[in-house]
Amino acid sequence: MTPGGLLAATLRGRRVVAAALLAISLLAWAGVLRFASSMTAVAASPMAGMPGMEDMPGMVSPVMPFAALLAMWVVMMIGMMTPGVAPMLLLYQRVGEQAAKTGQGFAAVGWFLAGYLSAWLLFSVAATLAHALLQESSLFAPFSMSTDARLGGAVLLLIGIYQWLPVKDRCLTQCRAPLQFIQQHGGFASDARGALRLGLRHGLYCVGCCWALMLLLFVVGVMNLVWIAALMVFVLAEKLLPEGPLLARLAGIAAVVAGARLLAMVPA
Secondary structure, eight states, rough: HHHHHHHHHHHHHHHHHHHHHHHHHHHHHHHHHHHHHHHHHHHTTTTTTTTTTGGSSOOOOOOOHHHHHHHHHHHHHHHHGGGHHHHHHHHHHHHHHHHHHTOOOOOOOOHHHHHHHHHHHHHHHHHHHHHHHHHTTTTOOOTBBBSHHHHHHHHHHHHHHHHHSSSHHHHHHEEEEHHHHHHTSSSOOOSHHHHHHHHHHHHHHHHHHHHHHTTEEEEEETTTTTHHHHHHHHHHHHHHTTTHHHHHHHHHHHHHHHHHHHHHSHHH
16 A cells, blocks of 8 residues: 555544444434433423322333343443543554554554443442432432532542542543553553453543542532533543643642532521
8 A cells, every 4th residue: 555545544544433432422422412312301390209100101200220220320421521532542543554554453443432331331230329329318309409518528528539649640540541541551452352352441530530529410410511521521621631630739729628618508
């Protein structure tokens, strides 16, 4: 293949990866919008939650079953976290193209992405368990904000403190430097199992970086589209901007202040 042909193939491969990530994100966001629309309609129903209403045609109980909650969290996490892995996947694609020039086999980039998303699937299971427990209590409104200032304040304090912990810094560093991550973990794997395992490890670092931020949804509303979008943008800023670590700490301060103010509102 001529140099011009190699360059064209390289650009085409990167465009395919970028287009696939965009398609996955858009499909996930379409699912998020559908969940949000359904939950809003149920919450707005004057008969929602009344005994026996879930058995009537067209009526849905506001207490979502576990499977629906899990699907909601999985779709939401895919939509929010797929854009953040784009730099790593484009690096993977470039390394794979260089390996192909020397005749070396290389696992498809999809295996790495599958491993990365598997980490967020695990987080989604944990978030769903917490959501299921909370929606059975009087402390939490399934469709809106936390109904208890103590719960909301405690969650905000947890988020704020975590943003300043060394473990947050370590995980954020791994997410911010794709090449450094690959070098520290033995390089890209040429086989599918190795690529899947490496993607899972990278995803776990990203979960370690962002899991506390995701808890904010339990305070502002699990299907609050504005906050979902804001969190996605903030996570991208943390990972991509030079000021990412500073943004993380500033967000921690803001969360602590908000949590303290919310707890101060609790009657003695």
